[in-house]
Amino acid sequence: MSTVKIWIDNQEMEVPSSYTILDAANDADIYIPRLCFLKDISETSACRLCVVEIEGLNTLKNSCTVKVWDGMKVHTHTKRVNDTVRNNLKLLAANHHFECWVCHREDNCELLELLRRYNVPNTMGENPTFSKKTHYRNISKSLTIDTSKCVLCGRCVSACNYYTGLGILDFNQRGFDTYVAPANNDFIDDAGCIYCGKCIQACPVGALSATSDEDLVIDYLNNDDYYVIAQIAPAVRAALGEEFGNPIGTNVEGKIYRALKKIGFDDITDVNFAADVTIMEEGTELIERIQAHLQGKEAHLPMFTSCSPGWIRYIERYYPEYLPNVSSTKSPQQIQGALIKHIYADMINVPKEKIKVVSFMPCIAKKDEADREEMKDEGVRDVDAVLTTRELARIIKRFGLNFNNLKDYKPESPLATYTGAGAIFGTTGGVMEAALRTVKVFLDKEDEHTIDFTEVRGKDAIKEADLVLNGKTYKIAVVHGAKNFPEMFRRIKENPNKYIFIEFMGCEGGCINGGGQPIVSSRDRETIDVCQLRAKALYTIDAENKIRRSHENPNVVSLYQNYLEKPGSHLAHKLLHTTYSKKEVFGKK
Amino acid sequence: MGKIVITKEKELLLRKKIREHKQKSGPLMPSLHDAQEIFGCIPLEVQKIISEELKISVSKINGVVTFYSRFSLEPKGKHVIGVCLGTACYVKGSQAVLDEICNTLQIKVGETTKDELFSVEATRCVGACGLAPVFTIDGKVYGHATVQSAAKELRRIIDWETGTHEN
CATH class of the missing domain: 1.10.10 (Arc Repressor Mutant, subunit A)
Known part of the structure; x- marks a missing residue:
């Protein structure tokens, strides 16, 4: 690798010749502001905030895309550079709709941070003669696009393409009229979006957000007629701490339980329990399909997992011909909701009409999932409101709790007990591993010892492994990140009988990196492997748990003994299974 | 539409x-x-x-x-009228010409009349700055335009279309 010698702010350094000025400055810990830059994802040099002065050149250059050359002398904080950055910020501010106190980015807005750092007066924006752009709002159950806050950096457009390969968001119109939205500002729900929420996490401001249900939940809590039950997803506990200054990957489970109790939830349950139930149902379904296949019947193998609502939206829109392969088992969120409304209600003697189930999810697609027609039983929704991890943090702040000082708490509800298998549902490979732990015991009575299936862990886009059942070898696969789905389908089409079970998750890294998780700043994303740190928290919970197989969860066992009979029973099918259907993209007219 | x-x-x-x-x-x-x-x-x-x-x-x-303004999302009218808002035409008063045409047809720039006969566009420089201000109807350029000359041309086509013209 050839290196070149350059000077940044009179500091001599030797850097690889493939570096940009920004790379070199990052290495030397020299601060250069930037707004549109997302390493490897969005490097479009659109914001003009990373400009620097290079000796011998007349004009300022953007440091994010200009490569270094030997003998280059760069100045990052001259008066000319500072004035330019400040002016550019003034122009950005002039068109920005400031409502910081209700914005979900109140504490981590990258534009606000820059405006503070450069002490920018909003003279243009506050001048009544300054003509403002036309603003658009595009609000679905899961996602809200509000172009009044957009700075047109293009990070969401790049992230949408990079993470899903679908390109739902793009620039519309030109010049002063440019705005970011689906084609022609068509309803986002209809535009083929899978609600992975990667655009929200790429956005430097609050132009993209999860459609908030915070106020609805607070209304539930304030209404004495309602019995409000919370359920928290596996991945939430591994990330919420970040919103309160804890390092990435801190497990704050006990504090979340305590916070929910203090906020006033009547009962607290854990989605990890439903994850264990999911394994019972999904595992049984897989075994049935394998047996049907061995008897020569049509079995729709490979079976696909159904836990990720982003993935469900994806297959319903882009590969509907494979819908029979998807497990009919509901996702853990919906299973927990159905169990609460139809079984737990009797146990605690509260009429189901009075129960409101609120789930806390790392995901924005869960909001859409809870709203699906298939997820209602005689008009009773399984889950009444879904809040993201970020919204949970905001609610905790709105209630004025000092989160970090809360004492750990453990809820008493039987629906809050879980095994290690339920805990790892939140990471890629977790559903597969949990299922294998149980299926292997069910089918292979001799194999009582295998617990860790490390070959399905890790961050490879598509992980394949062998599964030996009763001496026969099968292939399984794990795929995460929507952009990798076409490759998986290509492999399935090439070799239809190769796989028996495939886990799909819409987000890269699984739920721990979901669209509802705390936003990691663009600069931290360059250096920290967020997925790995958060996943580690879940695997630690698993390793420390005494019970690590779903079917050994004592409360799951008694649930089946007392109510559901056995996995796949008639009642289990009525409550815990669902259907899917083909959906048209840009179909509504 | x-x-x-x-x-x-x-x-x-x-x-x-x-x-x-x-x-x-x-x-x-x-x-x-x-x-x-x-x-x-x-x-x-x-x-x-x-x-x-x-x-x-x-x-x-x-x-x-x-x-690109060459492409449109909605069908254009039978006659497409373009008024140049390039620098030369603009300083010579093409905005007034555009306003006159929009007023007569009761539509805004970029729209098409209900009877689908006329579309009005504000165009960039058409390369006829010497004739500024200019407007175009169906590709034909009309130079040294005034509010009166534009109104007259427009009236001629409307009459033709509605069959009230005299030969």
Whole structure:
């Protein structure tokens, strides 16, 4: 690798010749502001905030895309550079709709941070003669696009393409009229979006957000007629701490339980329990399909997992011909909701009409999932409101709790007990591993010892492994990140009988990196492997748990003994299974 | 706004043209030109066809369609009137000409009259600055325009279309 010698702010350094000025400055810990830059994802040099002065050149250059050359002398904080950055910020501010106190980015807005750092007066924006752009709002159950806050950096457009390969968001119109939205500002729900929420996490401001249900939940809590039950997803506990200054990957489970109790939830349950139930149902379904296949019947193998609502939206829109392969088992969120409304209600003697189930999810697609027609039983929704991890943090702040000082708490509800298998549902490979732990015991009575299936862990886009059942070898696969789905389908089409079970998750890294998780700043994303740190928290919970197989969860066992009979029973099918259907993209007219 | 009908023949013609363009690099722009010509406009339904063929997302295509003023999302009128708002024409008063035409037709810039006879566009420089201010009707350039001359030309076409003209 050839290196070149350059000077940044009179500091001599030797850097690889493939570096940009920004790379070199990052290495030397020299601060250069930037707004549109997302390493490897969005490097479009659109914001003009990373400009620097290079000796011998007349004009300022953007440091994010200009490569270094030997003998280059760069100045990052001259008066000319500072004035330019400040002016550019003034122009950005002039068109920005400031409502910081209700914005979900109140504490981590990258534009606000820059405006503070450069002490920018909003003279243009506050001048009544300054003509403002036309603003658009595009609000679905899961996602809200509000172009009044957009700075047109293009990070969401790049992230949408990079993470899903679908390109739902793009620039519309030109010049002063440019705005970011689906084609022609068509309803986002209809535009083929899978609600992975990667655009929200790429956005430097609050132009993209999860459609908030915070106020609805607070209304539930304030209404004495309602019995409000919370359920928290596996991945939430591994990330919420970040919103309160804890390092990435801190497990704050006990504090979340305590916070929910203090906020006033009547009962607290854990989605990890439903994850264990999911394994019972999904595992049984897989075994049935394998047996049907061995008897020569049509079995729709490979079976696909159904836990990720982003993935469900994806297959319903882009590969509907494979819908029979998807497990009919509901996702853990919906299973927990159905169990609460139809079984737990009797146990605690509260009429189901009075129960409101609120789930806390790392995901924005869960909001859409809870709203699906298939997820209602005689008009009773399984889950009444879904809040993201970020919204949970905001609610905790709105209630004025000092989160970090809360004492750990453990809820008493039987629906809050879980095994290690339920805990790892939140990471890629977790559903597969949990299922294998149980299926292997069910089918292979001799194999009582295998617990860790490390070959399905890790961050490879598509992980394949062998599964030996009763001496026969099968292939399984794990795929995460929507952009990798076409490759998986290509492999399935090439070799239809190769796989028996495939886990799909819409987000890269699984739920721990979901669209509802705390936003990691663009600069931290360059250096920290967020997925790995958060996943580690879940695997630690698993390793420390005494019970690590779903079917050994004592409360799951008694649930089946007392109510559901056995996995796949008639009642289990009525409550815990669902259907899917083909959906048209840009179909509504 | 009038809706366009996508007939099987037109769709097949477009798909055939796109497949030809696909042989070369940069097939989107020529495909869009063909689509504009075949259908008279490129609404979402047509964009979906192009998206299928080229494996480019509809949003990306729509971004390009709305970027260039040559392409339109809605059908244009029988007569397309363009008023140049380039620098030379603008300082010579083409805005007044544009306002007069919009007032007479009771539409805004970029719109089409209800009877689908007229569309009005504000164009960039048409390269006839010596004749500024200029406007165009169906490609023909009218120079040294005034509010009166524009009104007169417009009246002539309206009369022709409504059959009240005198030969």
